[in-house]
Amino acid sequence: MLSRGLEGIVANTTRLSDVLGEKGQLIYAGYDINELAGKVSFEETIFLLWNERLPRQDELDQLSHDLRHQRELPAQLVKFLQAAPGDANPMDVIRTAVSMLGLYDTTKGYDHASNYARCLSLTAKISVITGYYHRLRQGKDLPPVRTDLGEAAHFLYLLDGKEPTREAASTLDLAYVLHADHGMNASTFSARVVVATLTDVYSAVTAAIGALKGPLHGGANEGVIHMLKEIGDEDKVDAWVEDQFAQKKKIMGMGHRVYKTLDPRAPHLRDMAVKLTEQLGEPKWVRMSERIAQLVKEKKNLNANVDFYSATVYYSLGLPTDLFTPIFAIARTAGWTAHILEQLADNRLYRPLSEYTGTPVGLTVTPIGER
Numbered sequence: 001m002l003s004r005g006l007e008g009i010v011a012n013t014t015r016l017s018d019v020l021g022e023k024g025q026l027i028y029a030g031y032d033i034n035e036l037a038g039k040v041s042f043e044e045t046i047f048l049l050w051n052e053r054l055p056r057q058d059e060l061d062q063l064s065h066d067l068r069h070q071r072e073l074p075a076q077l078v079k080f081l082q083a084a085p086g087d088a089n090p091m092d093v094i095r096t097a098v099s100m101l102g103l104y105d106t107t108k109g110y111d112h113a114s115n116y117a118r119c120l121s122l123t124a125k126i127s128v129i130t131g132y133y134h135r136l137r138q139g140k141d142l143p144p145v146r147t148d149l150g151e152a153a154h155f156l157y158l159l160d161g162k163e164p165t166r167e168a169a170s171t172l173d174l175a176y177v178l179h180a181d182h183g184m185n186a187s188t189f190s191a192r193v194v195v196a197t198l199t200d201v202y203s204a205v206t207a208a209i210g211a212l213k214g215p216l217h218g219g220a221n222e223g224v225i226h227m228l229k230e231i232g233d234e235d236k237v238d239a240w241v242e243d244q245f246a247q248k249k250k251i252m253g254m255g256h257r258v259y260k261t262l263d264p265r266a267p268h269l270r271d272m273a274v275k276l277t278e279q280l281g282e283p284k285w286v287r288m289s290e291r292i293a294q295l296v297k298e299k300k301n302l303n304a305n306v307d308f309y310s311a312t313v314y315y316s317l318g319l320p321t322d323l324f325t326p327i328f329a330i331a332r333t334a335g336w337t338a339h340i341l342e343q344l345a346d347n348r349l350y351r352p353l354s355e356y357t358g359t360p361v362g363l364t365v366t367p368i369g370e371r
Helices: 042-051 057-068 075-083 090-104 112-137 151-160 166-179 186-195 201-212 220-231 234-246 266-280 284-300 306-316 321-345
Strands: 017-020 025-028
Touching: 025 042, 042 057, 042 112, 042 151, 042 166, 042 321, 057 112, 075 090, 075 112, 090 112, 090 201, 090 321, 112 151, 112 201, 112 321, 151 166, 151 321, 166 266, 166 306, 166 321, 186 201, 186 321, 201 321, 220 234, 220 284, 220 306, 220 321, 234 284, 266 284, 266 306, 284 306, 306 321
Parallel strands: none
Antiparallel strands: 017 025
């Protein structure tokens, strides 16, 4: 049976996450995302995805310690970041840097323990790669990595060179939790397909980053802010949306391939966006977003997805627009690596069929001089 884009096709089983599109539910290893959001940290979520259960306090302490002590980048990788063009797409830099990490991998063996160690190291370093490149392209110095801050707080520290407020760190931490995994999405599927050939972890995550970069996947959150800035003011929203409808153009952050109702992550991000914009004195972005969501729901019966409000959250935190997708990648590395470990535990090579629709078979070769 032909199913373009593999829509509706079950390609594998997984114990890690489930997206229940008709119900608007997202499950991480048995936990509804609404149960996890605001109750567990990103580090706890990493442990949950890697081990299919929440950690005890001693296990969380050990994982946090291990992540914090794996942050240091190889010297040659830092030199690459220093040499990278300042106007490069950060996702291109991160993709290349993650691939380079494989050159400096000293872990021996390809058993579960060895690959687990690689996943931990990569998860610890991807935010440092992102933060360091951002500072270098601004002509700033590189602050030393710290081991006294959690994952979200440490990333914000790398960007600004100073310790973030508790509110900013907890906001980004929650965003990380909400973005950590999402079933068999394009980037996760890419990672599983690649690692199923029994190549290395770095190659699989490199492929996943390449998939996430696309505007139909992770790149959509950047498009939301560009959209809001293009509209400019609240009194222009209605006319702008009507014009988009008339031209049959897609409105960024609206609708989802799987969810047939509201994306369960969206309300959490909306609440954060409201809180942040009230604190920072720019509530118009949320009001504009709410009006767009209302119009699209009324006219097209489409709901806001995770990108729609995450963009406003990141923008309100003062994060550069072109770092929105890299932040998605930082969070989703938890899920990618979990799926890689699960794939390798019971591996089978992905080899789908295709339906040939080319020129009818039976052509004969005409000598080149007679063509």
